[in-house]
Amino acid sequence: MGNPKQEQPEKFDFSRHEQVAVVEYMHVMGFYSELAASSKRIAEEALKRRYIKIHSIEARAKDPASFGRKAAKPSKNGPNQPMYPQPLEQISDQAAIRIITFFPRTIKEIDEMLREEFSVIEHFDKGESLIEEERFGYQSVHYLIKLGNVRTSLPEYQRFENAKIEVQVRTILQHTWAEIEHDIQYKSSITIPRDIKRRFMTLAGLLEIADREFQAIQDADRDLTSRVTDLISAxxxxxxxxxxxxxxxxxxxxxxxxxxxxxxxxxxxxxxxxxxxxxxxxxxxxxxxxxxxxxxxxxxxxxxxxxxxxxxxxxxxxxxxxxxxxxxxxxxxxxxxxxxxxxxxxxxxxxxxxxxxxxxxxxx
Structure with missing residues (x-):
């Protein structure tokens, strides 16, 4: 007598999971839009107080379609299961701000500002993770933050207690790369043709050199200004x-x-x-x-x-x-x-x- 057929696991309905995630997210999108706007305002005021000059700061609530696609991503551990079974609880970038600087050194100043003004939950360098995943990209620093206890004790911020905000910090050249990358179909160094891969790597190196040179020029200009002031005083x-x-x-x-x-x-x-x-x-x-x-x-x-x-x-x-x-x-x-x-x-x-x-x- 033969063994009974092993039952196959029921195929997960990713399409329905995505649709449900979008509907649920639409009910709370306004909340996250206000959270992002409040976080942007707090960061702007903090940067001004510290005389930190930046190119721009953006705020957004995640686009519903983007939220749905992310919710329906297959899990790395099991392709028949979603990466986010509970999307509203597990997807952390529903509210986000992006701070774009002129110079690399400003990123460190912004890091200090974020740690003083917010509660930092996570901090990681996107450039390092891209290398590990063998994906093309350019460096940017990401944070997961919450409003601090002092701020959420105020009536106008109480409703944001424990709500998370993603923060991206990058130079204007890093931002240029990231924006162009959205239009590039090749995401993995495994699938990219050799000639295009070589050109990608060359461009990434040029952008990094340009960032360093802009920083060096700013440093030289500041040194020159300081020296000129001393010479005039003397x-x-x-x-x-x-x-x-x-x-x-x-x-x-x-x-x-x-x-x-x-x-x-x-x-x-x-x-x-x-x-x-x-x-x-x-x-x-x-x-x-x-x-x-x-x-x-x-x-x-x-x-x-x-x-x-x-x-x-x-x-x-x-x-x-x-x-x-x-x-x-x-x-x-x-x-x-x-x-x-x-x-x-x-x-x-x-x-x-x-x-x-x-x-x-x-x-x-």
Whole structure:
């Protein structure tokens, strides 16, 4: 007598599981949308308090269709069972925020902010997991967080107690890769054609190098700004190149700071100085040293004008006609007449008009 046939396990209905998951999620999607928005607002305020500059911060509740597809993924341990038998309880990225930075080092600053402002449940580097899974991708740091106890003790946050939020932190280059990856069909290094695989790997390396170089440039710029400030404080102006940062530091020390001046205004002033023939702050200092900015301003307007206009009057008094003839606006109908009238008023008030010329003499 033969053995009875072994009963086959009933095939799991993944399609129905997905449909049920979507219907159930739609009932709570509004809650997670509000949780994501609240988390974004808390993170934005925390970043501002710490003067951490980022590119952007996004918030979202998971898309219902995406939630359904994730709920219906087969389990790695048993392909006839779903990875998430209880989707609403087990899928942790129903509310999410994404913080995109300009530079890699900012990611560490954001890590410190998240640990101080939220309760961090999990933290992992997506780049490492992609390598282990032999998938293509680019690094980003992921967190699973909750609102802290202090915050959830407040009435407006009590309903979010124990609710989880996924946080992604990546640079703008990492984000670019991730967005493009959504349109790429090949997810595994096993299935990708060899030539495309080589190009993928080259591109990933280039992006990582670019991130490092951007960080190095920022570090170099900060070091240069710090060194320039020290040189200006020590009156070692011969080694200081004329840049918006250096001219601002110099004029703040020489004429007093003026918070009304914009970055664009200092950029314009640098372009003007270069057109006038200046190549270093030492020349600028030599040019304006004989003149008093406040005195010149009161002669023209009767009161103390802004920092950059006072500086311009000093250049005009020291260079005289050369300032007018080299100025970008010399071709206009009003500029030469108006500024020659300024020179006339200086002379009438016993201000000696100079002939300073920063341009090096031509070889004979």
């Amino acid at each position: 009156d070692k102006l011969q080694a200081v190149e004329i840049t918006p940062n250096s001219i601002k530091s110099y004029l703040d020390k020489k004429l007093g700071s003026d918070g009304r001046m914009s970055d664009f205004s200092y950029d314009w002033t640098v372009r003007l100085l270069l057109r006038l023939g200046f190549t270093s702050l030492e020349q600028v200092d030599q040019c304006i040293d004989p003149y008093k900015d406040d005195q010149l301003s009161r002669i023209i307007y009767g009161n103390r004008q802004g920092q950059l206009l006072r500086f311009e009057f000093m250049l005009l008094a020291s260079m005289g006609e050369a300032f007018i003839s080299r100025h970008p606006w010399v071709g206009s109908s009003w500029f030469p007449l108006r500024y020659r009238d300024f020179l006339k008023k200086f002379s009438e008030n016993s201000i000696s008009i100079g002939h300073y010329d920063p341009s090096p003499p031509e070889d004979s």
